[in-house]
Amino acid sequence: MKQNSIVILDFGSQYNQLIARRVREMGVYAEVVPYFEDLEKIKARNPKGIILSGGPASVYLEGAPTVDKAMFDLDIPILGICYGMQLTQHLLGGEVAKADKQEFGKAEVIIDDENSPFFYGIEDNTQVWMSHGDHVTKIAPGFEKIAHTASSIATLYNAERNIYNVQFHPEVTHSVDGHQMLRNFVFDVCKCEENWSMGNYIEQTVKEIKETVGDKKVILALSGGVDSSVAAVLIHKAIGDQLSCFFVDTGLMRKNEAEKVMKTYGEHYHMNIECVDAEDRFLNKLKGVSDPETKRKIIGHEFIAIFDEQKQKMKDAEFLAQGTIYPDVIESQSVKGPSATIKSHHNVGGLPEEMDFKLLEPLRELFKDEVRKVGRELGIPDHMIDRHPFPGPGLGIRIIGEVDKEKADILREADDIFISELRAANLYQEVSQAFVVLLPVKSVGVMGDERTYEYTAVLRSADTIDFMTATWSHLPYEFLGRVSNRIINEVKGINRLAYDISSKPPATIEWE
Numbered sequence: 001m002k003q004n005s006i007v008i009l010d011f012g013s014q015y016n017q018l019i020a021r022r023v024r025e026m027g028v029y030a031e032v033v034p035y036f037e038d039l040e041k042i043k044a045r046n047p048k049g050i051i052l053s054g055g056p057a058s059v060y061l062e063g064a065p066t067v068d069k070a071m072f073d074l075d076i077p078i079l080g081i082c083y084g085m086q087l088t089q090h091l092l093g094g095e096v097a098k099a100d101k102q103e104f105g106k107a108e109v110i111i112d113d114e115n116s117p118f119f120y121g122i123e124d125n126t127q128v129w130m131s132h133g134d135h136v137t138k139i140a141p142g143f144e145k146i147a148h149t150a151s152s153i154a155t156l157y158n159a160e161r162n163i164y165n166v167q168f169h170p171e172v173t174h175s176v177d178g179h180q181m182l183r184n185f186v187f188d189v190c191k192c193e194e195n196w197s198m199g200n201y202i203e204q205t206v207k208e209i210k211e212t213v214g215d216k217k218v219i220l221a222l223s224g225g226v227d228s229s230v231a232a233v234l235i236h237k238a239i240g241d242q243l244s245c246f247f248v249d250t251g252l253m254r255k256n257e258a259e260k261v262m263k264t265y266g267e268h269y270h271m272n273i274e275c276v277d278a279e280d281r282f283l284n285k286l287k288g289v290s291d292p293e294t295k296r297k298i299i300g301h302e303f304i305a306i307f308d309e310q311k312q313k314m315k316d317a318e319f320l321a322q323g324t325i326y327p328d329v330i331e332s333q334s335v336k337g338p339s340a341t342i343k344s345h346h347n348v349g350g351l352p353e354e355m356d357f358k359l360l361e362p363l364r365e366l367f368k369d370e371v372r373k374v375g376r377e378l379g380i381p382d383h384m385i386d387r388h389p390f391p392g393p394g395l396g397i398r399i400i401g402e403v404d405k406e407k408a409d410i411l412r413e414a415d416d417i418f419i420s421e422l423r424a425a426n427l428y429q430e431v432s433q434a435f436v437v438l439l440p441v442k443s444v445g446v447m448g449d450e451r452t453y454e455y456t457a458v459l460r461s462a463d464t465i466d467f468m469t470a471t472w473s474h475l476p477y478e479f480l481g482r483v484s485n486r487i488i489n490e491v492k493g494i495n496r497l498a499y500d501i502s503s504k505p506p507a508t509i510e511w512e
């Protein structure tokens with residue numbers, strides 16, 4: 001199945017995951033590799049086409065990312081996008097320089113060669129998205145201009161080598177026919193076949209898991225979230241009772257979470273699944289701690305300690321299964337420079353360094369939407385598949401400041417009301433992630449002629465595609481009013497509610 005693939009070389013563009021997704025949506029396997037991937041390794045993948053992504057650098061500066069020129073002689077069709085175009089031109093005898101002014105935004109493409117397969121089905125003056133400060137000042141020998149805009153060369157083509165170069169970004173939705181251009185490249189130029197489907201993926205992966213695991217045992221940290229759940233069901237399909245899942249009830253889970261997870265997965269799938277009740281452990285460790293990073297670290301360590309203990313109990317467990325997905329993989333191999341730690345995300349991904357396990361990560365090639373498709377094909381109920389993400393540290397980072405059981409109970413009730421009202425109003429699927437935050441701030445209120453002095457809570461709802469940037473959801477006032485009424489009337493301990501109207505950046509989605 002992967003014989004029929006497109007390799008995307010990553011030069012640091014923020015859009016490279018998008019390119020891979022667009023291609024996969026067409027039913028063709030695509031993977032992102034760093035630009036410095038060895039040419040031999042690229043060849044070994046036997047791709048039908050190569051896409052060079054955009055990137056922030058300038059080809060004419062020293063130390064700019066580059067590739068082995070031999071790549072252009074492999075007889076594999078190549079599409080260079082933005083930086084990828086500039087690099088192709090630079091390496092093959094053209095020239096690139098800084099433009100007088102940056103071009104950022106929409107532009108209209110005038111097609112010079114309407115017979116080019118790259119433009120099949122596309123009308124003249126189609127709108128594309130530009131984002132560059134450099135431009136091609138001399139076209140490399142062997143290339144001809146097949147499209148332009150009012151201010152720049154839009155597309156170059158080398159017939160002999162079957163290379164296309166575009167200055168714009170066909171992968172973003174602002175490029176109206178960008179999808180069609182990529183389709184044309186993938187199917188008409190590279191001659192790929194449509195054979196990447198989640199059904200195939202399941203079949204193949206189940207086979208691979210069986211071969212890898214043999215008669216050994218696998219343990220898996222099951223959170224009830226999408227990734228670990230899909231991983232669990234997939235592995236269970238392959239090896240049945242050789243899999244043992246552990247759900248840790250940290251005491252910082254949502255209302256009835258432990259029961260729900262145990263019920264859905266235990267009864268429905270007849271899996272070995274054990275609930276580790278660790279509420280006291282987590283709450284004791286968190287006593288007196290209010291610094292967000294310290295709280296995160298304590299929670300992370302406690303998870304590790306618990307899995308270590310489970311491992312000691314099951315001596316024949318050789319594999320640790322994780323719900324690592326493709327964006328995690330791309331991020332960890334990303335060509336971008338080191339970025340500041342904003343928050344240390346808890347991840348059981350930290351486990352293997354400290355513990356002696358072989359890793360089993362059956363979802364590491366999939367994007368989230370593909371993981372959801374796999375989950376649906378495996379028959380996992382929609383209400384589990386469509387859940388908003390829930391962070392490992394759970395309510396521990398949604399109770400601002402010091403955490404205790406009383407606050408966790410209050411927050412659980414409030415959160416449950418918000419989420420069930422979202423579901424009742426058919427808004428749950430419309431927003432990307434919603435929850436309640438409990439502040440360590442008390443204020444005065446009046447209830448039935450009595451004075452109250454209770455906590456303030458905040459509703460948070462974010463809309464996002466990749467969770468890297470987000471906007472606050474414009475929920476209807478009437479809906480917010482209903483949630484406010486219910487929470488303040490029904491949850492003892494909260495007498496005031498606010499709505500968070502901050503975007504990310506500069507805020508983040510969670511409060512800690």
Ligand SMILES: Nc1ncnc2c1ncn2[C@@H]1O[C@H](COP(=O)(O)OP(=O)(O)OP(=O)(O)O)[C@@H](O)[C@H]1O
Nearest residue numbers: 221222223225226227228247248323348389390392
């Ligand atoms: N309460 C828990 N018990 C056991 N494992 C957990 C728990 N919370 C988190 N994990 C582990 O940490 C991993 C990372 O958590 P993360 O929230 O990123 O993924 P997820 O829960 O599987 O999916 P989602 O992103 O949809 O919440 C999980 O896949 C799971 O293996």
Ligand SMILES: O=c1[nH]c(=O)c2[nH+]cn([C@@H]3O[C@H](COP(=O)(O)O)[C@@H](O)[C@H]3O)c2[nH]1
Nearest residue numbers: 344345346389390391392393467508509510
């Ligand atoms: O598994 C996780 N462990 C963590 O420690 C963690 N911290 C934040 N998140 C989730 O990441 C997304 C982005 O959150 P922030 O904007 O708050 O950084 C949002 O979806 C957050 O819920 C976490 N997930």
Ligand SMILES: NC(=O)CC[C@H](N)C(=O)O
Nearest residue numbers: 054055082083132133134
């Ligand atoms: N988006 C890009 O790939 C930008 C490429 C190059 N740095 C430029 O500004 O022209």
Ligand SMILES: [Mg+2]
Nearest residue numbers: 223225390391
């Ligand atoms: Mg989760």
